Amino acid sequence: MSALSFAALLLALLAQPADAHGLSNVDPGSLWSYDPWLMAPLYAVGIGFYVGTQRLWRHAGGGRGVSFRQVAAFWAGWLIAALAVTSPLHWLGEQLFAAHMLEHELLMAVAAPLMAFARINGPILWSLPVSFRPAAGRVLNLPILAWPWSFVSHPMSATILHGVALWVWHAPPLYAWALENPAVHRLQHFSFFATALLFWWVLLHGRGRGRSIRVRDGIAVACLFITILHSGVLGALLTVSPRLWIPVQGALAGEFGLSPLEDQQLAGILMWVPMGILYTCAALFFAYRWLTADDGHSRLWLVQHPG
Template sequence: MPHHAMLMPTLAHVVGDEPHDGHWWTAWNIDPVIIPVLLLLSTLYTVGLINMWRRAGTGHGVSRLQATAFAFAILSLVVALISPVDVLAIELSWVHMIQHMIIMMIAAPLFVIAAPTRVMLFAFTTVGRVRLGAMFRMPGPYLLWQPLLTWALYAFTLWIWHIPTLYEAALRNELVHDAQHLAFFIASCLFWRVLLDPLSRLRLNLGLGVLYLFTSSLHSSALGVFLALSPRVWYPHYETTTAAWNLTALEDQQLAGLVMWMPACTLYAAAAALMFYFWMRQLQHPLPAVAPIPNQKLETGN
């Protein structure tokens, strides 16, 4: 039987009520929650960017590179959550792992680099901007930017959603599935913000950043190892879908574990190596630690 001989009925909550007769590449996820949210984020960022650059000049406040990062973050989320990747993720566990990697290790860091909070504030009036900005300066939000807390939240979110009961619920219920992806995205944005925040005073020390990434790679790799080497199937749902792809559910799970174990670990290692390189350069050529001063024109809206 060809790999994509059919799409299982369990895909109904993702792609609609009618099967796609094996043409999985046409099965896009027209989700009534995800699409409006992505459109809203894109609109707020675009309007905010136009207003910001109109006041401060193109490329000021945020750079063209940051604006490009936002575009690619949204594109990554479209690939992960709306494209046929979302369909295959219900059929194959290893694709589901790739989907999660796109959300957590590509879309989230790009989103952080784009400085979305700063830009989106400029989609509002001056009064609204001041009020919303004050909310982000309260102690509560800043607690979520503490490295130990964000590290623990990231690890907890990753592991808790791979508990079979919750994972199976996400596969079978659209709202739970959306909640899973939202949890992954928020936890990942907080995780990467500590390392990539555009304001240097809010970033973790480069040396500690290497440790932050290394320890994260250890626990995520451990989860991948457990999946890859487990003698039993963790998620019975895939026992009903993988046969159409000439795989057993256990083989599919082993591939999923390897995806989490090897490629994910490589991405963490690459980020840690890059951070280590800049740390060594910083130690050899120390520079005065001067936090960037926000553009007064942008802050006041004058």
């Protein structure tokens, strides 16, 4: 089955009855889930971002401090993350490896970069009462918090953490444990999203002091190249493996005309190709900025030194 056929069948789930043992005899509305442990942090961040944005714009003017593009990116990323963990895709992800992979890719490669681009730390700080903001700033600058943040926000650290989360949670024992234990499953989702959010935030905004934008973009290209390489290897291993990594994951594979091994292969392709394309596009964006960042300075130098 092609990825396009799988996507069409997945969309059909919204209109077709299904149950935990097949795709029949159950109200489609029951496929929507709500886990407060996953949604509460999203609600908190969403409310904080909205309140902080309104206060910031009242103080500085609309579009200042946080741009309209950043606000649009934040809410698009927020909605994608919320749908990934509440829509039928989340239910299907517990029964089908390819659906689970698609859910994780939406969190890591779509929602996370959109929310990172929004640079949510500013609006979140502005969401606090005026009297609390100085204290919050002092707390964040305490050595007990500042040193760990300095470590994890280094581009290489963020890249390694993102990669470790990806590989560790695809180890068959841990992956199977996540399917069996709701608390571990929540931790899996949180690990994927939090490390991806950190990774994209560092590439887009991190470590600006003492470095030119050009240097930062060059580092971003290197970090993305590393990520494309190792995630592609993991996707390829899933695709070409002759044995099942997580036998319990393909419970509904037959309903989609797939064997459990074909379901695993489709999951591997989804990691290998679409995720690789998204990360490659991001790398090309940073490479373009890297190669063109100093053009203005170069032209000015040529004007001032024509000989």
